Amino acid sequence: MSASPNLLERVGRATARGIAEIGFGASLLGESLFWLVLGRARRQPVRLPAIFDQAMEIGIRALPIVTVLAGTIGVMLAIQGIYSLRPFGAESRVTTGIALSVVREFAPLITGILVAGRSGSALAARLGTMHINQEVDALRVMGINPVRFLVVPALLAMLVMVPALTLWADFVALLGAGLYVSGELSMSLAVYAERCLESLKLNDLTHGLSKSAIFAMLITLVGVVNGASVSGGAEGVGRVTTRSVVHAISAIVVTDMIFVFAVTR
């Protein structure tokens, strides 16, 4: 009977929770910077091996799947590009469209989504499990700051590996598209490469890579915020894991749009 006050209340609660989580994410980022800069002075340095471990997991292990998806997307873009230019008889101009859309949009986006699904969820699950098993409490009573020990290594690894993977995805997607184009349009791979490079400016590359760095940060913070908010045992861990993937991908897509809107017009 009283559906609307109920609905209002639920919307209100969800909004309050969202704002609290964004605030938590922002303070985590600040605290991470603090430990990164002042950790050594506080006798709590951020350890390099921990960063390498994370970088292996987030970056190197993701290489095969990034390669496959980037190549596939390159071919798909080539097919669609040629199809859309055919009515104008301008198929040979397809390189510009491919080069720009891969480097500015598709490579960062697909890499971000992939890492969110692979590593953002894993981060949320790992932190959530540690939280429930009192491992986070154990760190605190040992005098080991959990943000310094768990969050900073993951954040740094993400900030290095996501742009690196994006650069690799740029290369693979352009190569995949090139292979298709050279077969379809009797354009040699060398000419294709030359035209790609002509249509790309440094700005396009930095546009894509800056976005991927922002995505890296979003994925980490969303994963950590969700992992830290877990309650209710193993089932709770499953819930926050799913939630973190959905949130991270939404954050990536929305941020992408805002970034493009602010920078490109």
Add this chain to the structure above:
Amino acid sequence: MSPDRPNPIEVRDLVTHYGDRLILKGVSLDVREGEIMVIMGGSGSGKSTFLNHLLGLLRPTSGVVRLLGQDINAIGPLDLFDLRKKMGVAFQGGALFSSMSVGENIMLPLREHTNLDEKTMQIMARLKMEVVELAGFEHLMPAELSGGMIKRAALARAIVMDPRLLFCDEPSAGLDPVVSSSIDELILRLRDAMGMTIVVVTHELESAFKIADRICVLDKGEIIALGSVDEIRAHPSERVQNLLNRRTEDVTLDADAYLRRLTGEG
């Protein structure tokens, strides 16, 4: 106790809430140097909450917790950091890091807080594993350990820095009687060998009577009895005796109140 040397653990009028719900209703307790204090009470009496406040994991509404003479809710982060190196905690479920081997888990505090070389740290970790009778198991992962072994490994990690204060949450809960009593003996040995001040939280009577120098009985967020094992055993209070004899309270059932509860009225 000489007046110039404060008790290692002093709690004064500790009041705590979860949200609006009052949990601890003004708890005061002193733990003396080198004694084993057992905090006992039924499930939900507030034992874990009390322990978490002793460890500085939660902030009280009011009241003071002083460890080794320092008010843990008032000192700066660097002092707290130094204080934490002098205390060890064995959590109920062990709280071993599942991504590290048992040996790595035990070495972690050394790795983080000392500049010892790898070899020395390994030797120190092995020494503590000998103490808890886990020698030779350092390469196993926590998932490969039995319940009793997890508790032992957690104890080894808790004492690896030779702390002055040791806290154990339900060290013998969920273990079979033989393993459980061997953990009790281990705790006694630790105190005798290292002179640590030890706080043990438990709801197991036998274990409490076996290891305690003094027992503090917590019920519904209040200390209802405090004293030696014999004093607690002979305590005149009915609430204490109910707890010792595992009788539930409120056996005289108020039929009307019961009915009101069931129907959700009042």
